[in-house]
Amino acid sequence: MAKPARSRAAAAKSGADTENSAENSSASAETPFALAEPPENDFALRSLQEAHGADRRYKASDEELLTFYEQMLLIRRFEERAGQLYGLGLIGGFCHLYIGQEAVAVGLQSALDNGKDSVVTSYRDHGHMLAYGIDPRVIMAELTGRHSGISKGKGGSMHMFSVDHRFYGGHGIVGAQVPIGAGLAFAHKYRKDGGVCVAYFGDGAANQGQVYETFNMASLWKLPIILVVENNGYAMGTAVRRGSAETEFYRRGTAFRIPGMDVDGMDVLEVRQAAEIALDFVRKGNGPVLMELNTYRYRGHSMSDPAKYRSREEVQEMREKHDPIEGARKELIARGIPEDRLRDIDKAIRAQVAEAADFAENSPEPELAELYTDVLVERY
Numbered sequence: 001m002a003k004p005a006r007s008r009a010a011a012a013k014s015g016a017d018t019e020n021s022a023e024n025s026s027a028s029a030e031t032p033f034a035l036a037e038p039p040e041n042d043f044a045l046r047s048l049q050e051a052h053g054a055d056r057r058y059k060a061s062d063e064e065l066l067t068f069y070e071q072m073l074l075i076r077r078f079e080e081r082a083g084q085l086y087g088l089g090l091i092g093g094f095c096h097l098y099i100g101q102e103a104v105a106v107g108l109q110s111a112l113d114n115g116k117d118s119v120v121t122s123y124r125d126h127g128h129m130l131a132y133g134i135d136p137r138v139i140m141a142e143l144t145g146r147h148s149g150i151s152k153g154k155g156g157s158m159h160m161f162s163v164d165h166r167f168y169g170g171h172g173i174v175g176a177q178v179p180i181g182a183g184l185a186f187a188h189k190y191r192k193d194g195g196v197c198v199a200y201f202g203d204g205a206a207n208q209g210q211v212y213e214t215f216n217m218a219s220l221w222k223l224p225i226i227l228v229v230e231n232n233g234y235a236m237g238t239a240v241r242r243g244s245a246e247t248e249f250y251r252r253g254t255a256f257r258i259p260g261m262d263v264d265g266m267d268v269l270e271v272r273q274a275a276e277i278a279l280d281f282v283r284k285g286n287g288p289v290l291m292e293l294n295t296y297r298y299r300g301h302s303m304s305d306p307a308k309y310r311s312r313e314e315v316q317e318m319r320e321k322h323d324p325i326e327g328a329r330k331e332l333i334a335r336g337i338p339e340d341r342l343r344d345i346d347k348a349i350r351a352q353v354a355e356a357a358d359f360a361e362n363s364p365e366p367e368l369a370e371l372y373t374d375v376l377v378e379r380y
């Protein structure tokens with residue numbers, strides 16, 4: 001419900017006789033300074049959440065749901081294998097796995113126009129690249145630091161990049177990808193190429209100042225950007241409720257007139273449907289949308305995190321009751337898709353991931369001379 005001061009402002013804007021109204025004479029006594037612009041588009045701030053609430057799940061065909069299942073399973077198996085290679089010492093440096101969050105990248109990415117739209121994310125980036133359809137072999141080879149990796153083996157887990165796919169990283173600085181996303185969105189608008197940028201960031205990153213500077217500019221300039229908070233419950237070892245005053249992240253754009261959407265990030269069909277609504281709004285030139293994708297990471301923050309800040313039972317419960325892949329599998333079976341077909345998909349994915357791992361282990365490392373390439377965009 002609108003607060004009293006807001007309705008007074010609306011009355012003033014609509015030309016109501018404020019001088020003679022008893023309500024308003026007491027109002028001006030309370031509020032001696034000029035009221036701000038009336039929030040005539042308050043409805044717009046709520047409208048996407050309302051549209052989402054009215055129709056939460058995408059009506060996927062069987063084939064579409066099978067594709068989502070396959071993509072999520074590819075991410076899961078790929079990440080499991082990456083974890084093993086890390087344990088064997090074949091992957092060095094930091095490595096942040098995406099296991100549990102697969103429905104977010106797959107649901108959103110599937111709604112994008114890969115020929116136009118751009119994506120930028122944090123260091124937890126392998127899943128987004130796979131959802132984009134980037135070859136698992138070059139992603140795995142990047143993880144093992146080989147020349148055939150997508151960043152020639154010089155970036156590793158956190159710094160993957162593909163101009164061809166309009167995938168702009170992979171960023172190790174928490175929150176830094178958000179203003180970069182606004183820059184990408186600015187470029188879409190400036191070039192009039194019809195593209196939208198999707199900038200993913202975590203619940204921890206959502207407490208960064210640069211995020212709100214970005215909200216302000218993106219809203220002011222009506223940039224075509226979807227700001228996606230992947231709320232996986234923890235920022236390293238800090239639970240959301242311990243580090244965030246406002247834990248409903250989708251509301252955080254309200255002060256900047258950015259509509260929010262609160263989405264179940266463990267249900268790929270809900271993610272996809274919400275993405276459609278958000279994209280439609282942004283593509284029409286209305287400016288940014290803030291989506292909160294409620295999800296969960298099963299593994300530690302990175303490979304070196306034993307995750308002692310949460311109970312085994314908590315993780316177990318999420319796995320058993322909310323797993324996005326299991327959810328999709330059950331739905332496929334309920335639709336009458338034969339279990340054999342799902343088993344074949346699983347087999348094919350295991351083979352694909354094994355091949356990616358072989359490729360990554362057997363490719364050569366970059367030449368020493370590569371140390372001096374790709375450092376600057378241009379020569380000085």
Ligand SMILES: Cc1ncc(C[n+]2csc(CCOP(=O)(O)OP(=O)(O)O)c2C)c(N)n1
Pocket residue numbers: 122124172173174175201202203204205206232234235236301
């Ligand atoms: C500016 C900055 N501060 C701190 C860090 C260390 N750090 C790396 S990840 C992380 C937690 C971020 O959590 P969240 O944004 O929720 O993303 P998640 O890891 O859960 O995907 C922190 C504090 C960093 N990399 N950059």
